[in-house]
Amino acid sequence: MPLLVMKFGGTSVADLDRIQNAAAKVQREVERGYDVIVIVSAMSGKTNELVGWVEQTSPLYDAREYDAVVASGENVTAGLMALRLQEMGVPARSWQGWQVPINTTSAHSAARFVSIPRENIDAKFAEGMKVAVVAGFQGLSAEGRITTLGRGGSDTTAVAFAAAFGAERCDIYTDVDGVYTTDPRISSKARKLEKIAFEEMLELASLGAKVLQTRSVELAMRYNVRLRVLSSFEDTDENSGTLVCGEDEIMESKVVSGVAYSRDEAKITLFTIEDRPGVAQAIFGPLSDAGVNVDMIVQNISEKDYDEAHSGAVTDMTFSCPINQVARAKKAMEDAMAAGLINYDDLIIDTEVAKVSVVGIGMRSHAGVAATMFKALAAENINIKVISTSEIKISVLIDRKYMELAVQALHDAFELEKAA
Amino acid sequence: MPLLVMKFGGTSVADLDRIQNAAAKVQREVERGYDVIVIVSAMSGKTNELVGWVEQTSPLYDAREYDAVVASGENVTAGLMALRLQEMGVPARSWQGWQVPINTTSAHSAARFVSIPRENIDAKFAEGMKVAVVAGFQGLSAEGRITTLGRGGSDTTAVAFAAAFGAERCDIYTDVDGVYTTDPRISSKARKLEKIAFEEMLELASLGAKVLQTRSVELAMRYNVRLRVLSSFEDTDENSGTLVCGEDEIMESKVVSGVAYSRDEAKITLFTIEDRPGVAQAIFGPLSDAGVNVDMIVQNISEKDYDEAHSGAVTDMTFSCPINQVARAKKAMEDAMAAGLINYDDLIIDTEVAKVSVVGIGMRSHAGVAATMFKALAAENINIKVISTSEIKISVLIDRKYMELAVQALHDAFELEKAA
Numbered sequence: 001m002p003l004l005v006m007k008f009g010g011t012s013v014a015d016l017d018r019i020q021n022a023a024a025k026v027q028r029e030v031e032r033g034y035d036v037i038v039i040v041s042a043m044s045g046k047t048n049e050l051v052g053w054v055e056q057t058s059p060l061y062d063a064r065e066y067d068a069v070v071a072s073g074e075n076v077t078a079g080l081m082a083l084r085l086q087e088m089g090v091p092a093r094s095w096q097g098w099q100v101p102i103n104t105t106s107a108h109s110a111a112r113f114v115s116i117p118r119e120n121i122d123a124k125f126a127e128g129m130k131v132a133v134v135a136g137f138q139g140l141s142a143e144g145r146i147t148t149l150g151r152g153g154s155d156t157t158a159v160a161f162a163a164a165f166g167a168e169r170c171d172i173y174t175d176v177d178g179v180y181t182t183d184p185r186i187s188s189k190a191r192k193l194e195k196i197a198f199e200e201m202l203e204l205a206s207l208g209a210k211v212l213q214t215r216s217v218e219l220a221m222r223y224n225v226r227l228r229v230l231s232s233f234e235d236t237d238e239n240s241g242t243l244v245c246g247e248d249e250i251m252e253s254k255v256v257s258g259v260a261y262s263r264d265e266a267k268i269t270l271f272t273i274e275d276r277p278g279v280a281q282a283i284f285g286p287l288s289d290a291g292v293n294v295d296m297i298v299q300n301i302s303e304k305d306y307d308e309a310h311s312g313a314v315t316d317m318t319f320s321c322p323i324n325q326v327a328r329a330k331k332a333m334e335d336a337m338a339a340g341l342i343n344y345d346d347l348i349i350d351t352e353v354a355k356v357s358v359v360g361i362g363m364r365s366h367a368g369v370a371a372t373m374f375k376a377l378a379a380e381n382i383n384i385k386v387i388s389t390s391e392i393k394i395s396v397l398i399d400r401k402y403m404e405l406a407v408q409a410l411h412d413a414f415e416l417e418k419a420a
Numbered sequence: 421m422p423l424l425v426m427k428f429g430g431t432s433v434a435d436l437d438r439i440q441n442a443a444a445k446v447q448r449e450v451e452r453g454y455d456v457i458v459i460v461s462a463m464s465g466k467t468n469e470l471v472g473w474v475e476q477t478s479p480l481y482d483a484r485e486y487d488a489v490v491a492s493g494e495n496v497t498a499g500l501m502a503l504r505l506q507e508m509g510v511p512a513r514s515w516q517g518w519q520v521p522i523n524t525t526s527a528h529s530a531a532r533f534v535s536i537p538r539e540n541i542d543a544k545f546a547e548g549m550k551v552a553v554v555a556g557f558q559g560l561s562a563e564g565r566i567t568t569l570g571r572g573g574s575d576t577t578a579v580a581f582a583a584a585f586g587a588e589r590c591d592i593y594t595d596v597d598g599v600y601t602t603d604p605r606i607s608s609k610a611r612k613l614e615k616i617a618f619e620e621m622l623e624l625a626s627l628g629a630k631v632l633q634t635r636s637v638e639l640a641m642r643y644n645v646r647l648r649v650l651s652s653f654e655d656t657d658e659n660s661g662t663l664v665c666g667e668d669e670i671m672e673s674k675v676v677s678g679v680a681y682s683r684d685e686a687k688i689t690l691f692t693i694e695d696r697p698g699v700a701q702a703i704f705g706p707l708s709d710a711g712v713n714v715d716m717i718v719q720n721i722s723e724k725d726y727d728e729a730h731s732g733a734v735t736d737m738t739f740s741c742p743i744n745q746v747a748r749a750k751k752a753m754e755d756a757m758a759a760g761l762i763n764y765d766d767l768i769i770d771t772e773v774a775k776v777s778v779v780g781i782g783m784r785s786h787a788g789v790a791a792t793m794f795k796a797l798a799a800e801n802i803n804i805k806v807i808s809t810s811e812i813k814i815s816v817l818i819d820r821k822y823m824e825l826a827v828q829a830l831h832d833a834f835e836l837e838k839a840a
């Protein structure tokens with residue numbers, strides 16, 4: 001029997017009506033001849049309520065107890081979904097993480113999968129069960145405690161089950177109807193993509209397109225799980241949404257698939273630091289220890305004159321990080337200076353920047369993408385502050401006030417409104 | 421290390437403040453040198469919310485899924501209580517039913533204990549844990565599914581743990597401060613009892629005094645677990661509340677310990693039925709099959725004249741049942757008549773009755789209790805409709821409008837306002 005994994009997020013199971021709506025989508029796949037594993041999140045709002053109670057009870061909480069409390073939200077949805085399916089005449093039962101068991105590491109609130117044995121669920125499929133409803137986001141540690149995977153963990157649960165059970169596809173039902181060439185709120189020309197490669201989706205996810213959790217895409221890529229993103233709130237069929245898949249399934253693609261952005265960036269520049277081996281480590285080691293997620297890094301030759309206070313060559317170092325980590329980053333640098341690890345003349349913070357990126361696997365075999373990008377931005381008089389490139393992505397930091405304009409200009413320049 | 425079981429019901433853990441208050445009571449016992457097992461209910465209202473969702477989702481629900489959903493309420497409280505205790509510096513952890521494991525039968529929503537192995541919890545006590553917080557009301561079936569014990573199951577969980585771990589005492593914290601000689605809302609002279617025997621508590625519980633669940637008292641009696649009922653909302657010490665214990669601990673007791681009542685009773689009389697062997701079975705078999713909880717039964721010689729239609733001796737049969745089961749009882753009798761199982765001339769229903777009872781282990785060795793009771797009722801001109809007695813209880817059915825008056829008169833007659 002072919003098997004499908006279907007995942008419903010919090011807004012898709014927010015109340016009993018929506019659970020019924022989701023159950024109807026599951027029933028349709030059963031009628032098409034599939035065995036189905038359904039992964040559910042907590043009813044929206046429930047996880048936040050539980051987290052709030054934990055944090056109020058114990059600000060520096062024991063993560064094992066946090067996990068035990070917070071995982072209960074998914075258990076409720078799993079039971080209700082199984083009941084709804086039974087009510088529709090579909091043989092279904094719920095599974096909590098420890099019942100499968102979903103074996104994970106003991107890193108509470110950030111656990112990783114160790115194994116998902118198929119025996120228990122397969123035995124029930126063999127007995128005639130058509131749908132296994134599994135509580136997402138949770139697992140079981142070797143010590144017998146409940147673990148959680150961290151926020152967005154239900155997507156990752158879905159992909160892990162699709163891999164473990166050799167599912168034909170993993171359908172992620174959410175509140176958007178697919179992956180777009182860019183944010184439709186910013187460009188009215190944004191177009192829904194029929195297919196997108198894992199690598200592209202990863203870049204888009206990490207750039208702030210919130211459709212899928214990065215980790216779930218990584219896992220899907222590793223196990224070649226075909227992921228489909230589609231809407232819970234529309235009638236859907238086998239062609240709905242966007243398929244996230246391997247490059248081999250994408251016959252012809254455009255050079256650039258999408259334009260992404262990240263609004264809340266900050267740029268920090270250390271002026272006139274020693275240009276010597278080990279200086280990068282002396283800067284980014286303390287930042288990492290302080291929990292600062294450094295994104296782009298650029299090292300320039302300093303424009304300042306050679307400074308008598310320094311004994312050798314000097315340089316400037318610029319990096320970006322999320323805007324809410326600026327204070328932490330500044331303190332880490334000042335502490336490193338005080339400890340004699342680094343020495344800089346000045347530290348300048350720019351919190352008025354945003355990141356705009358173009359992403360596409362086609363870039364690998366096409367030159368000229370960067371030139372087209374820079375030309376389009378120049379035509380709008382947008383100054384580029386920092387550039388960073390990867391094999392399938394070019395990102396720039398620009399003044400935040402030009403962000404929407406830049407996204408629209410790039411969407412036009414690469415003609416993303418047209419299908420490939 | 422001496423061990424104590426402490427149980428907190430739904431109103432005692434209704435919100436984070438109350439959980440903190442309960443945790444403070446636990447901390448005090450730890451400071452007195454006890455290891456503690458805490459049994460918690462769901463925060464009040466939560467179980468009803470979950471039950472509502474289940475019933476709306478599937479009116480004829482699968483009890484296995486019902487149990488999986490409903491048990492989550494206790495899991496949340498257990499985690500929060502453990503966190504609160506940790507925050508106070510008390511080494512604590514939560515245990516869900518399957519983690520202990522609390523092994524039960526597979527009778528979902530009405531499961532019974534099979535075994536509570538001590539190994540896992542004892543191992544943690546040996547490592548320095550001072551408090552095990554256990555989710556009440558739930559267990560694990562041999563099939564690996566979550567079970568629940570039915571309403572009030574948290575009291576029973578507490579007693580079962582006290583028995584399994586040889587606890588010095590099982591303290592049931594609730595919203596009343598003990599067991600009274602009668603309902604203080606009915607008699608202002610009601611007095612809190614310092615001690616009461618298991619048998620008396622059982623009679624009082626089954627008569628409608630809602631302090632403890634009948635099943636938990638039965639279990640406590642069987643394993644000789646000393647139970648203490650006391651208030652969550654008052655400062656309590658080792659002498660607070662009421663101790664429910666074996667008779668041997670009660671040195672001197674009054675002949676009557678309490679006056680109980682049950683308001684919503686109905687009386688059904690079948691007139692002129694055949695007085696032959698097997699007729700009682702022909703009546704009460706169908707009633708039992710229909711789920712009618714028959715309480716008192718009285719058989720009279722019929723006052724009606726010998727009826728030509730009957731070939732032998734005739735009698736009248738009267739029984740009582742909860743008022744909301746009257747329709748079911750009537751239908752069962754009519755069906756039995758139609759099926760030729762029984763034959764009666766008339767069926768009279770009286771829904772305006774209440775039951776009042778005096779209870780006391782001292783009755784066993786004292787004559788004259790019934791006489792005192794009937795005299796007190798007669799002095800108030802209260803007519804007795806049915807009488808039923810057991811070794812430690814005398815119950816009467818009377819007109820409901822006299823119920824309060826009867827309770828007060830009996831409380832006075834047996835001088836229950838005075839300590840023994």
